[in-house]
Amino acid sequence: MDGERPPSAAPRAEAAPETVARVRVIYGDTDAMGIVYYGNYMRFLEVGRVEHLRALGKAYAEIEALGYQIPVAEVRLKYLRPARYDDVVEVRTRAEASRAAIRFDYRLVRTADGELLAKGFTRHACVDSARGRAVRLPAVLAELFAARTDPAKERNASACDR
Amino acid sequence: MDGERPPSAAPRAEAAPETVARVRVIYGDTDAMGIVYYGNYMRFLEVGRVEHLRALGKAYAEIEALGYQIPVAEVRLKYLRPARYDDVVEVRTRAEASRAAIRFDYRLVRTADGELLAKGFTRHACVDSARGRAVRLPAVLAELFAARTDPAKERNASACDR
Amino acid sequence: MDGERPPSAAPRAEAAPETVARVRVIYGDTDAMGIVYYGNYMRFLEVGRVEHLRALGKAYAEIEALGYQIPVAEVRLKYLRPARYDDVVEVRTRAEASRAAIRFDYRLVRTADGELLAKGFTRHACVDSARGRAVRLPAVLAELFAARTDPAKERNASACDR
Amino acid sequence: MDGERPPSAAPRAEAAPETVARVRVIYGDTDAMGIVYYGNYMRFLEVGRVEHLRALGKAYAEIEALGYQIPVAEVRLKYLRPARYDDVVEVRTRAEASRAAIRFDYRLVRTADGELLAKGFTRHACVDSARGRAVRLPAVLAELFAARTDPAKERNASACDR
Numbered sequence: 001m002d003g004e005r006p007p008s009a010a011p012r013a014e015a016a017p018e019t020v021a022r023v024r025v026i027y028g029d030t031d032a033m034g035i036v037y038y039g040n041y042m043r044f045l046e047v048g049r050v051e052h053l054r055a056l057g058k059a060y061a062e063i064e065a066l067g068y069q070i071p072v073a074e075v076r077l078k079y080l081r082p083a084r085y086d087d088v089v090e091v092r093t094r095a096e097a098s099r100a101a102i103r104f105d106y107r108l109v110r111t112a113d114g115e116l117l118a119k120g121f122t123r124h125a126c127v128d129s130a131r132g133r134a135v136r137l138p139a140v141l142a143e144l145f146a147a148r149t150d151p152a153k154e155r156n157a158s159a160c161d162r
Numbered sequence: 163m164d165g166e167r168p169p170s171a172a173p174r175a176e177a178a179p180e181t182v183a184r185v186r187v188i189y190g191d192t193d194a195m196g197i198v199y200y201g202n203y204m205r206f207l208e209v210g211r212v213e214h215l216r217a218l219g220k221a222y223a224e225i226e227a228l229g230y231q232i233p234v235a236e237v238r239l240k241y242l243r244p245a246r247y248d249d250v251v252e253v254r255t256r257a258e259a260s261r262a263a264i265r266f267d268y269r270l271v272r273t274a275d276g277e278l279l280a281k282g283f284t285r286h287a288c289v290d291s292a293r294g295r296a297v298r299l300p301a302v303l304a305e306l307f308a309a310r311t312d313p314a315k316e317r318n319a320s321a322c323d324r
Numbered sequence: 325m326d327g328e329r330p331p332s333a334a335p336r337a338e339a340a341p342e343t344v345a346r347v348r349v350i351y352g353d354t355d356a357m358g359i360v361y362y363g364n365y366m367r368f369l370e371v372g373r374v375e376h377l378r379a380l381g382k383a384y385a386e387i388e389a390l391g392y393q394i395p396v397a398e399v400r401l402k403y404l405r406p407a408r409y410d411d412v413v414e415v416r417t418r419a420e421a422s423r424a425a426i427r428f429d430y431r432l433v434r435t436a437d438g439e440l441l442a443k444g445f446t447r448h449a450c451v452d453s454a455r456g457r458a459v460r461l462p463a464v465l466a467e468l469f470a471a472r473t474d475p476a477k478e479r480n481a482s483a484c485d486r
Numbered sequence: 487m488d489g490e491r492p493p494s495a496a497p498r499a500e501a502a503p504e505t506v507a508r509v510r511v512i513y514g515d516t517d518a519m520g521i522v523y524y525g526n527y528m529r530f531l532e533v534g535r536v537e538h539l540r541a542l543g544k545a546y547a548e549i550e551a552l553g554y555q556i557p558v559a560e561v562r563l564k565y566l567r568p569a570r571y572d573d574v575v576e577v578r579t580r581a582e583a584s585r586a587a588i589r590f591d592y593r594l595v596r597t598a599d600g601e602l603l604a605k606g607f608t609r610h611a612c613v614d615s616a617r618g619r620a621v622r623l624p625a626v627l628a629e630l631f632a633a634r635t636d637p638a639k640e641r642n643a644s645a646c647d648r
Binding site for chain 1: 519521523524525526527528529532555557558559560561562563564565568608
Binding site for chain 2: 512513514528529532533536545546547571572
C-alpha cells in the first residue's frame with residue numbers, strides 16, 4: 001500500500017502546464033484544532049482539477065455530457081503545514097493521462113507567504129456512464145491531455161517544419 | 163421571512179411519537195471556534211429524520227424505490243448551546259404530515275448532561291421522481307404519519323367501538 | 325469557491341447595502357439527488373457574510389482579533405429551486421444590527437438564469453471571547469452596521485437639526 | 487454515524503488488533519454521481535481511528551488532555567467500489583507506532599455483501615500542544631500501541647520465562 005508513486009511526468013522543462021485556482025478558507029473548512037480539517041482539502045483538490053480541466057478546454061460538465069465520468073480511484077496527500085481560517089490557498093494543478101487513467105498532481109501554497117501547505121495526487125479512472133464500467137480514455141479526452149502533457153512531441157513536430 | 167413556527171402538532175399527550183438517534187461529534191464536524199460548525203448540524207438532523215422514518219416502518223430508500231423524494235423545502239434551527247468534540251448528541255425527532263408537506267421537529271440534547279443544544283424543524287415537499295414535480299402525499303406516505311400524528315382520530319375510533 | 329467580493333454597495337441611502345459573493349458548485353457540495361445538499365448551503369451563507377463584513381471594512385478575522393466572536397444563534401432558509409453541479413451561485417447579503425444581535429439576510433441567485441434558489445437569514449450573538457459570554461455589540465461593530473443599516477434615522481435626525 | 491466500537495480484537499497474537507466501527511451513509515455523504523464523495527471517506531477514517539483509540543484504552547480527548555495532538559501528516563486511500571446511500575460501512579482499523587509517528591491502516595467493507603470498498607492509511611505526527619511542535623511519542627502513547635503492535639516480543643518474553 002506504500003511504494004512511492006511514479007517517476008511519472010517529465011523531468012524536463014516541457015512538463016504539463018500548471019494551473020492555479022484559489023480558495024479562501026472559511027470556518028466550514030476548519031476544525032477544532034484551529035486548522036483546515038484534513039478531509040476538507042479534498043474539496044480544494046476538486047476545485048484545482050475542475051479549473052484545470054476548464055483551462056484545458058473542457059469543463060467537467062462537458063465531459064459528462066459526452067457520456068463519461070472520471071471518478072477518483074486513489075488519493076494521496078501529504079500535509080506539510082496547516083492552513084488556517086481566512087488563508088487564501090492556491091491549488092496548483094498539473095495533469096497527465098495514460099491509456100486508461102488520468103493523474104492530477106497538486107501543490108497547495110498559501111498566497112500570503114508562499115508556504116507549501118500540502119502536496120499529492122489523485123488518480124482517476126475513465127468510466128463510460130451508459131455502460132457503467134471503466135474504459136480506455138476516449139480520443140476527446142486523450143487529446144485534451146496529450147497535446148499538453150507531451151509538448152516534446154509538439155516540439156519535434158515543429159522542429160521537422162524547419 | 164420570520165413568523166414563529168406553527169401551531170405544530172398536538173398539545174396533548176398523544177403527540178407524534180419521538181425517536182432518538184445518537185451521533186458522536188468528530189473533528190470533521192467542528193470548526194476553529196472549537197465547536198460544531200452550524201452547517202454540520204444539518205447532517206445531524208438528517209440522521210434524526212432518517213432514523214425516524216425507519217422507526218415508522220419505511221426506510222427513506224424504500225420511499226425512493228416507490229418513486230418519491232422528500233427534499234428539504236425549509237429549515238429553521240436555533241443554536242442554544244455549543245456541542246463539542248466527542249460529545250454524544252441525541253437527535254430527538256417527531257414528524258407530522260399535511261396534505262402536501264411533511265414537517266420534522268428536532269430537539270438536540272447532549273447525552274452527558276441533558277443540555278438542550280439546538281431545536282428547530284425542517285419542512286419537506288413530496289416530489290414524484292418520474293414527473294419531477296411536487297405532488298400530494300401518496301397514501302403510503304400519508305398513512306405512515308397519519309396513524310401516528312393523529313392519535314386523536316384513533317381514540318375517537320376506539321371510543322366509537324365501545 | 326473563491327468568494328469574490330464586490331464593490332457592489334447600495335445605490336440609495338435607505339436600505340442596508342447588499343453585497344454579492346459568488347460560489348461555484350463542486351461535486352463536494354452536491355448529493356445523490358443530483359442537487360446541492362441542503363446543509364452545504366450553510367457554507368454558501370458563510371461566504372456571503374464573510375465577504376459582506378469585508379466590504380463593510382472589517383474582515384471577520386479582525387473582529388476576532390479585537391476579542392469578539394459572532395457565532396450563529398439561528399438560521400432559517402427556504403429552498404426554492406435546486407442548485408446543480410457547476411452552477412455559479414450569487415450570495416446577495418445584507419446585514420443589520422440591534423443592540424445585542426446581528427442579522428444577515430441572504431438571497432441566493434443562479435447567475436446563468438437569474439433564478440432565486442434560496443432565501444433566508446442568520447442571526448448572530450456577539451460574544452466576548454475572553455469572558456466567553458454574550459455581550460452588547462461593542463462600538464466598533466455597532467458603527468460598522470449603524471452607518472449603513474439605519475440611514476433613515478440619521479436623515480430624520482439631521483432633518484430635526486435644521 | 488454513531489461509530490459503534492467492537493470487542494473485535496485479534497484472533498492471533500502477531501498482528502495489531504483490528505477494530506470495527508460502523509457508519510451508515512447519509513445523503514450528506516454522497517454526491518451527484520450517486521455515490522459517497524471521495525472526500526467524505528476522510529470522515530469515515532476518522533470514525534475508525536477514534537474508535538480504535540477508544541478500544542485501546544484512550545479516547546482521543548484524553549490524549550489531548552495529556553497535552554498532545556496527533557494531526558494527520560499523510561493520507562492515502564484507494565477507492566475500489568462505490569459506497570451508496572444507506573449502506574452500512576465497516577471501518578476496520580489497525581494501528582502501529584514508530585518512534586515519532588503513528589500509522590493507521592483501514593479497510594472499508596460494506597456490511598450487506600462484504601465487498602471491500604476502499605483501503606488505505608493515515609500517518610500521524612505527535613505534537614506537543616504547549617510547544618506547538620512535533621515530538622517523539624510520549625511513553626503513555628508508545629505503550630498504548632507497543633503492547634498491541636508487538637505481541638511477538640511479549641510472547642518471546644514469556645517463552646523465556648518457562
